[in-house]
Amino acid sequence: MRGVTVVDHPLIQHKLTIMRDKDTSIASFRRLLREIAHLMCYEVTRDLELEMIPIETPMVKMDAPTIKGKKLVFASILRAGNGLLDGMLDLVPAARVAHIGIYRDHETLQPVEYYYKAPSELENRLIIVVDPMLATGNSSIAAIDKLKERGANNIRFLCLLAAPEGIEKFSAAHPDVPIFTAAIDSHLNEKGYIIPGLGDAGDRMYGTK
Numbered sequence: 712m713r714g715v716t717v718v719d720h721p722l723i724q725h726k727l728t729i730m731r732d733k734d735t736s737i738a739s740f741r742r743l744l745r746e747i748a749h750l751m752c753y754e755v756t757r758d759l760e761l762e763m764i765p766i767e768t769p770m771v772k773m774d775a776p777t778i779k780g781k782k783l784v785f786a787s788i789l790r791a792g793n794g795l796l797d798g799m800l801d802l803v804p805a806a807r808v809a810h811i812g813i814y815r816d817h818e819t820l821q822p823v824e825y826y827y828k829a830p831s832e833l834e835n836r837l838i839i840v841v842d843p844m845l846a847t848g849n850s851s852i853a854a855i856d857k858l859k860e861r862g863a864n865n866i867r868f869l870c871l872l873a874a875p876e877g878i879e880k881f882s883a884a885h886p887d888v889p890i891f892t893a894a895i896d897s898h899l900n901e902k903g904y905i906i907p908g909l910g911d912a913g914d915r916m917y918g919t920k
């Protein structure tokens with residue numbers, strides 16, 4: 712699919728299989744999500760531009776590479792996005808963070824926004840939006856609509872699982888936003904859950920079922 716990168720590293724696929732298993736504990740689920748976030752963060756940031764800066768090692772002066780430009784922004788779609796966010800921040804601790812509170816109305820499956828807080832100067836930063844599940848696409852589309860309204864123009868979307876229906880809708884709404892996912896599953900059920908999926912990511916992460 713155009714604009715979609717499936718990060719199919721064996722370690723990610725192995726960890727994802729354990730996460731899908733309904734008998735996996737909450738503690739393991741959370742830890743695995745964090746570990747997968749590390750591996751996917753590596754991939755989603757692979758082409759970041761570098762610039763040389765002068766430093767001094769204990770031995771000599773040298774020019775050494777550093778990431779160019781303003782600090783990245785990780786935008787977490789609450790609440791499940793926070794599971795990926797934690798792992799991303801392990802790798803890029805200086806990143807700025809946006810929180811976008813959107814829940815899915817279980818009747819209409821439409822997104823309802825209840826919280827938004829983001830760093831300044833979105834127009835000058837790379838923004839990586841994180842949400843483990845790209846299901847209907849409604850929440851992620853709404854989150855990115857909001858970020859674009861506030862000036863964002865360089866956005867990537869990172870998830871764990873995507874449904875074909877969600878990818879299609881998302882790509883139609885935001886063709887400029889590349890998607891990184893660990894897997895593309897079969898379909899959505901009538902309640903908007905990804906099949907085979909892993910259930911409700913937020914519930915499995917926080918034990919709220």
Ligand code: URA
Pocket residue numbers: 791844846903904905906908909910911912913
């Ligand atoms: N959100 C989830 O947490 N799981 C799904 O299967 C779909 C949306």
